[in-house]
Amino acid sequence: MDVEVRLTDSSKGKGLFTKKTLKEGSVIFDEEPLVSCQFSWNALYKYKACDHCLRPLETAEENARRLTGKFDLVLPYPECCTTVKDTIISCEKCGVEYCCSECLINADTQYHKILCIGSKERSGCHPLELLNEAWKHIHYPPETNSVMLIVRLLARIIQAPDPQVAISQTLQFCHRTFNEDAELAHKLLGEGFANQISHLLSLLQQALPHECIQQFLTENGFKSLLALIGTNGQGVGTSAISQWVSKSSELPLTDAKKLELDQFIDKLYEDIEKHSGTFLDNEGVALYTLQSAANHSCSPNAQATYLHNNFKVSLVALRDIAEGEEIYISYLDDCTLERSRHSRRKVLKENYLFSCNCEKCMDQADQPDMTSEDEDESMSE
Template sequence: MEGFEIKITNSNKGKGLFATKKYDPGDIILEEDPIVSCQFAWNAAYRYLACDHCMRPLETPERNVRRLSCKSDIVLPHADCVEMNLDEATGCDDCEALYCSEFCKQQAYVTYHRSMCHDSLDALHPMTVVLEEWKQMHYPPETTNILLLIRILAYINQNSDPAAAAAKIKQFCHRTVNEDAELIHKLLGEQFAIQLNRLRELTAAVIDGDYIQDFLTPEGFCALMALVGTNGQGIGTSPLAMWVNAVSELTMSDDERKQINLYIDKLYQYVEEESGTFLNTEGSGLFELQSACNHSCSPNAESSFPYSNHRIQLKALKTIMPGDEICISYLDECMIQRSRHSRQKELAQNYLFKCWCERCTSQAADPDVTSDEDMSEDEPDDVD
């Protein structure tokens, strides 16, 4: 690996990603495809058209915004600034899985799809049953992905060296049984023990094999579910976002730029009124290198998906020197701006750790109140 290495940290964080050369702000640290990835179950159920392997959109920006806004008369200006290559789209010969290219179709088949291919119209097929059961347990927004878990097991089964593939996956499992159960409680709710066992039984009916038996025990399945919940990297692709980004790169006058920005704002308003925030093709993936990045509330790097598919890019936000740990934020843009107490609460609930990054350490003396409480304290008292 050129420019970085994975090694054990000097704290309780376990592994971390460390620079072996200098990176300036904007430099690309790494790019990688996931071991496996897939759409969320509800996202796929609502027919968000995307490649079943790489999640590349399979509809034009114009068709996308018409569907999301329920306005069939929308005509996007500069529609030709986005190249979709939808002519290369293809499908599985035996099921409804769609792919952006023959390459993705073949990659999916040799990696995991051979073990999972099924008739989606067969309501009694084990794959259909587990997906329907999952959707009843886990309504949007989904924070983990049962289909990703099954693809991980299929990846092990279909690997030319299944023992090595199983060992690679087990490297992600590092929590205690109690920590795993605590996280699954968070993901599934009060009935998590019953639901987890039901999901385990249904998953075992979908896929079986000598090298995945450890993952189908109660403890192993809990660990695998926790793995997907904490290491699954969210992936979002959107034809509309592709068009917006492409239009922003076009040369135009100040007046034209103002008009197009107003038009874009109006489009998003239409979409929000009809579809809410559920506007992207969303899913998750398991990345071998990127998953080694630990969290910081003052990150020196960030992850993005610049190719409108599941290929991730890690880019430096600050100057990173050889020996520095490369850290990203596990929190979204809104949460990262909140108080130390709010950030710590979110990280404890969703990732089961207490952050001791430089920013949190410097704010250790701050009062233990949430950002909402901070805001309410700043508001004047009501006057009768």
């Protein structure tokens, strides 16, 4: 690896540092997650993805037809579709689908044996189903996280050859106080649902009554896990259409054919937005050991992206990074990054419990302490 995790010279504790000079645009590393899962509503709305790696299970044409509502739509250049239907395989007991036998085996080895409830037991009354339904009614689309990530994390511990090693891997993400965990857990659930922690915990206890995870099945332990996924969960998005667009745009076409394709793609996205809104991708959340070690900056030098159209994250350099330099990503979306210093720090304080002192925030320290919304209001007066 060209990176290492080590102590920083600030209050941030650990950070991610490069061991060699990196060029802008280079892939710093690729990493598969400790665990991942698709968002519950995303799956319910028939965004078909591999239950392990989140790779699309629809062809680009099937994807386009569903999202546009035009079931006679034909995509040109079908050879640019990257979905391989012949390798799709299902769990014989519960019918959960995977993109290939390797994903089925990995899931079964890591966590699925514990979580497979079989088709006969799927009555809507199994504790895992009830937990999923309870979470869905707390988190309507657009989703940002899933309690089912906690379920897979705990199932992974139960199935591990050495549960204590798996527990240690989990605890490396847990470094808050009980009060901080409670604050983050309430923030994740939202004001209207913070009182449902005990209900969610009860369902989790019924679903996974295993001795080796008892420390996580207490109220404080569960709040710690909610804080864990709230601060370290990384959004994942995959798309058959996006892959087709990318591949077809690289074809050596004549200028006329290129223009025709561009117009087709523009119309395709226009029709998708009319029928399905902006929800284009299979979406989920994952927990990464190495990527999670990267600290935040409002002027990041790296960005997490998905180059493989599955759950494997790629950290890409946004500019040249010198040997020994700390690697920073942004915990904020692009829109929030462009807002005022006070707005950015307010969001980070509410969601991650720290006040940002990155270079950009320090350079803007003389800005007035008002949110971007306050600024918009004052400008309109």
